[in-house]
Amino acid sequence: MRVQLTVNGEARACDTKGSESLLFALRDYLHLTGSKGACEQGECGSCSVLLDGELVCACLVMAVDAHGSEVVTVEGLGGPELHPVQKALIDAGGVQCGFCTPGFVVAAAALLDENPAPSSDEMREALAGNICRCTGYGAILRGLETLVEGR
Amino acid sequence: MEVIHPVDLDEAVGALAAYPEATLLAGGTDLMVEVNFDLIRPDVVVALRRLDDIQDVSRRRIGAGVTFRRLESGDHNALAQLARTIGSPQIRAAGTIGGNIGTASPAGDSLPFLAALDAEIELHSTSGTRRVRWDDFFTGVKRTARRPDELITAAVLPEDLPDFQEFAKIGQRSAMVISIVSACVLRWRDGRTRVALGSVGPTPIRARRAEAMVSDETDPGPAALEEFARLVSQEVSPITDHRGTGEYRRHASGVLARRLLERCLSS
Numbered sequence: 001m002r003v004q005l006t007v008n009g010e011a012r013a014c015d016t017k018g019s020e021s022l023l024f025a026l027r028d029y030l031h032l033t034g035s036k037g038a039c040e041q042g043e044c045g046s047c048s049v050l051l052d053g054e055l056v057c058a059c060l061v062m063a064v065d066a067h068g069s070e071v072v073t074v075e076g077l078g079g080p081e082l083h084p085v086q087k088a089l090i091d092a093g094g095v096q097c098g099f100c101t102p103g104f105v106v107a108a109a110a111l112l113d114e115n116p117a118p119s120s121d122e123m124r125e126a127l128a129g130n131i132c133r134c135t136g137y138g139a140i141l142r143g144l145e146t147l148v149e150g151r
Numbered sequence: 152m153e154v155i156h157p158v159d160l161d162e163a164v165g166a167l168a169a170y171p172e173a174t175l176l177a178g179g180t181d182l183m184v185e186v187n188f189d190l191i192r193p194d195v196v197v198a199l200r201r202l203d204d205i206q207d208v209s210r211r212r213i214g215a216g217v218t219f220r221r222l223e224s225g226d227h228n229a230l231a232q233l234a235r236t237i238g239s240p241q242i243r244a245a246g247t248i249g250g251n252i253g254t255a256s257p258a259g260d261s262l263p264f265l266a267a268l269d270a271e272i273e274l275h276s277t278s279g280t281r282r283v284r285w286d287d288f289f290t291g292v293k294r295t296a297r298r299p300d301e302l303i304t305a306a307v308l309p310e311d312l313p314d315f316q317e318f319a320k321i322g323q324r325s326a327m328v329i330s331i332v333s334a335c336v337l338r339w340r341d342g343r344t345r346v347a348l349g350s351v352g353p354t355p356i357r358a359r360r361a362e363a364m365v366s367d368e369t370d371p372g373p374a375a376l377e378e379f380a381r382l383v384s385q386e387v388s389p390i391t392d393h394r395g396t397g398e399y400r401r402h403a404s405g406v407l408a409r410r411l412l413e414r415c416l417s418s
Binding site: 045054 | 184196239240
């Protein structure tokens with residue numbers, strides 16, 4: 001089935017075979033491999049994207065259901081420069097193996113769009129759907145706290 | 152695979168009449184897990200995410216397409232509390248109350264709220280609309296009275312809403328968990344009390360003897376609260392699984408119900 005959607009501001013299209021996920025379509029058809037596939041059941045958040053402005057797990061969206069929608073992936077967050085969240089995570093050492101990082105970046109950017117000055121508790125709650133298997137949460141949160149304090 | 156994106160309710164139920172074997176896709180948070188693990192391969196999908204006709208919320212009617220993110224705040228305290236405990240922000244942005252009802256998992260977090268309120272599930276088909284009370288609707292583990300040609304369009308709440316309502320659940324951590332026990336307690340100023348529990352039986356359970364006992368108490372003291380907890384524990388029928396033992400669930404049911412009743416009484 002032909003799926004037409006806007007990804008990171010660009011009109012894109014792909015042909016799906018059946019019920020594959022938006023994550024699969026992004027990675028394998030549109031070659032946007034920033035969003036990662038890990039648990040494939042919405043537990044880990046490494047495939048977090050914005051779908052029509054809402055933070056969702058791309059693995060739980062059927063690609064055909066994104067037809068006509070607007071998707072923002074980690075690739076679309078920054079411009080020529082890094083997104084402030086990306087820079088904050090680098091500065092704080094909030095990246096270890098890096099597999100969860102795109103999901104954390106998208107989720108944290110979505111939080112800061114909605115709430116520019118979240119408390120530490122609000123950060124924890126907003127990132128509850130993102131799992132870091134290196135358990136690097138402390139540095140991730142410190143990076144975001146530093147970013148928020150510096151604003 | 153064929154996909155139908157109905158633009159309105161008529162088109163949605165028309166599609167279900169034409170394809171009674173169709174798979175309904177709302178938020179996808181349950182369905183896509185099965186799809187990703189190749190447990191189901193749908194032939195026909197009716198996609199409901201953008202069906203406007205099931206998106207409205209009012210005090211007594213909650214559209215089936217309303218996401219838990221939208222329910223995190225609103226008129227009903229217990230509904231907001233349970234919405235906030237579901238999954239993660241990503242799951243709440245996608246998952247809908249209609250999906251929770253339709254999936255009918257014993258651990259469905261909205262189910263104790265609907266059971267406590269004696270809510271009705273509104274079903275729509277080409278032959279009309281019917282409302283089925285929760286206890287006739289939920290018939291077993293992931294089994295409901297919905298016919299294949301019907302669409303869940305709303306949860307309808309009664310006119311007589313409680314003065315106090317509280318929800319809580321027990322899980323192994325505070326996010327991304329499937330309930331080990333969940334409970335909803337309602338209390339009216341005249342003393343009437345209701346308690347419903349989830350994850351402790353194939354369908355939500357009302358602890359009616361506990362309700363009757365404590366509804367007679369205008370100002371329940373420690374002994375009455377203890378008796379309330381004991382009766383709740385007796386009335387549930389939990390199983391042992393990888394998330395918890397039946398014995399733990401039985402004990403936790405009473406503790407949780409008593410705690411929620413105490414919150415109702417002190418608010």
